[in-house]
Amino acid sequence: MEGSSLRAVGWARSLPLNSEVKAARDWAREHLEARGWTSTAPQTVDAVLLTVSELVTNAHRHARSSAQLVMMCDDRCLHVSVHDRSGDLPVPRAAGTESLGGRGMLLVDAMADTWESHPCPHGKSVSACFRAPDAGTPEGDAPAPHQ
Template sequence: MEGSSLRAVGWARSLPIDTEVKAARDWARDHLERLGWTRTAPETVDAVLLTVSELVTNAHRHAHSDAQLILSWDNECLHIAVHDNSTDLPAPRAPSTERLGGRGMLLVDALADEWDSRPCPHGKAVTACFRGPAAGGRDH
């Protein structure tokens, strides 16, 4: 629309590889509380926090990298982006009884309204979108 502008709010945090994933979840939960989601969309909050855990864990464990976690809310979608130093793009893998792990992106795919990954200078970014209560989106 001509003459309209997008209002957004965002937060960013760097999580060194030796940082506990709980620190990422706690940080994200604080921002979700500020948005009022813990009251209005608690199931979506749980889905967001699990997604944050999975994406930061992937950066630390599979990319062997620090993670840059960015949350941005544009009054329609909460975007969770995690940047790491690996150029390998993630893809959901079929579950296996032969190996532990490997289900993180399947979880993200099931929880998020949408997600994608893209190469960036010095690595990649994986972004998941959750439509929030202000958009009349679903409560996971």
């Protein structure tokens, strides 16, 4: 829309390889509480926190790098992005029934309204979008398919 502007707020945090994923979840929860999401959209908060856990864990475990966690909220969505130093893009895959891991991106795919990954200088970024509690979906404006 010509002449319109987007109002957004964002936060960023670096999580070194030796940091605990709980620190990322606690940090994200603080910002969601400040936005009122814990009372207006507790299920979405749970989905966001699970996604933060999975994306930061993937950065630490698979990329063996620190994780740069960014959350940005506009009038329509909360965008959660994690950048790491690996250029290998994540792919949801079925994990064996005996496997303890391997389900992270399947969980992100199930929890987020949309998600995507893309290579960038010095690694990749994986982003998930969660519809804001008051941002209903007008008819014909369905979320984009998962990528």
